[in-house]
Amino acid sequence: MKKPDSLKEILQHIAICPICGNDYRQNKANLFAQQENVNLAHISCAKSQSNFIAMIIFLGQGVSSVGMVSDLTLSDAERICRLKRITVDELIDFHKLINNDSQEFLNFLTALPPNRLSE
Numbered sequence: 001m002k003k004p005d006s007l008k009e010i011l012q013h014i015a016i017c018p019i020c021g022n023d024y025r026q027n028k029a030n031l032f033a034q035q036e037n038v039n040l041a042h043i044s045c046a047k048s049q050s051n052f053i054a055m056i057i058f059l060g061q062g063v064s065s066v067g068m069v070s071d072l073t074l075s076d077a078e079r080i081c082r083l084k085r086i087t088v089d090e091l092i093d094f095h096k097l098i099n100n101d102s103q104e105f106l107n108f109l110t111a112l113p114p115n116r117l118s119e
């Protein structure tokens with residue numbers, strides 16, 4: 001299968017809104033990340049106002065897609081996509097934190113400002 005050249009080609013693989021059944025092809029959709037054969041699209045349903053994020057992967061002879069209903073707006077999705085990746089060391093440190101001392105973990109959570117994700 002040929003790699004798609006446009007958002008329109010990618011969105012042909014997404015049919016309907018999982019919330020209301022509206023035809024997605026008539027809704028506002030934005031491709032917000034693309035790397036090699038992997039594409040991330042954000043779609044807002046005009047009828048139900050729900051948001052949907054789809055990952056469409058073009059593999060050799062076929063297409064695979066995974067999607068989820070989301071409360072993320074397009075700008076949220078774009079911002080989160082640009083965040084620095086979590087390293088293995090950070091993941092191990094976090095695992096130690098939640099396993100070794102639950103009080104320290106609770107202190108960590110309560111010290112975070114409520115809008116931490118919006119930074």
Ligand SMILES: [Zn+2]
Nearest residue numbers: 017020045048
């Ligand atoms: Zn809908």
